[in-house]
Amino acid sequence: MDNTIKIKELSDRFNEFSKRPDFDEYMSLYLLNTRSDPTAIYEVETDKEIKETLFDIISSQYDSKRFQDKVIEAYDPVMMKSDTHQHLLANQYDSIWTVVNLLINKSQINHTSKGVLVEHFSDYMVEFSIDSETYHAFGSFASVAKMKKFGVFGNLTNNKLKSLNKDGVVGLNRQIDVLVIGKQDILIHGSQGFERVFELKNLFSEEAKQTLNSSDFRKYITKDVLDNLRKIVDNGGRIARRLTKLRNDEERLEDFFANIDKLTQIVGNPQHKNFKKFDSVTYEPKSQKLSVPAGKEEQLLNIITDANYRAEVSGHIGYDEGR
Incomplete structure (x- = not known):
């Protein structure tokens, strides 16, 4: 495990990034259909308000003292402890490395989600770059009932995601399950999301x-x-x-x-x-x-x-x- 990874240091870096007036220019949003083989990736246009909301999801999670106090342990496929973060190298398993390359290089990206049922999306991926280091944060979609209490609503129309003040079509869960740092390190915060996105089955x-x-x-x-x-x-x-x-x-x-x-x-x-x-x-x-x-x-x-x-x-x- 890379003991140099510190949640608090990531939190400080993310907060500093969010204060830049042009931070949104270094962010992109993608929707994933993990039921497709390989996973289908859809690039989605977003306004600055949505990007602010998305990054607030990430930074708020990393700001939490309870989140920061959890230790980082080496990934264990048998024992996933809820009170820890887990870490593994992106190239530790060939199949995970294949998914990392697919998601990060986006060689098979779709530039429009037109005609795709919202129900087919399982996860979202936020890509952002800070001082030449690229991060990919993954969170899940959730049911409308759950989103009313925990999530962020938006309206996905003509491949553009806009924020809404009322119930909308798209629900983005306020919980980042996985953070990929560069193409080297994977931090796991939610085992189910990690296993779904990276095809652990x-x-x-x-x-x-x-x-x-x-x-x-x-x-x-x-x-x-x-x-x-x-x-x-x-x-x-x-x-x-x-x-x-x-x-x-x-x-x-x-x-x-x-x-x-x-x-x-x-x-x-x-x-x-x-x-x-x-x-x-x-x-x-x-x-x-x-x-x-x-x-x-x-x-x-x-x-x-x-x-x-x-x-x-x-x-x-x-x-x-x-x-």
């Missing part, structure tokens, strides 16, 4: 399949279990996330399989403190094969991720579901 699925295709998985896990896991990870759910996380910790994974015979002391041992976490897993010492019934695949990952731990000082034996 596809990422988790592809990364998980690569984990399952590794030589150790093919050697030590029965074929029927592997075949079933390949079907499960298509949905990009929790199991796919856990397999993705394993792929980012190859050394620990290699150490597990190198010491797989130690499982004879754990698997099938009802005296083990965390036995219920993996009571359906079987290990055959002669073939060195792991197996688990259909529907119990997460228990297999409980074993492979070596989620059991013993605290060094207290000696306490525990279990960490975030592994």
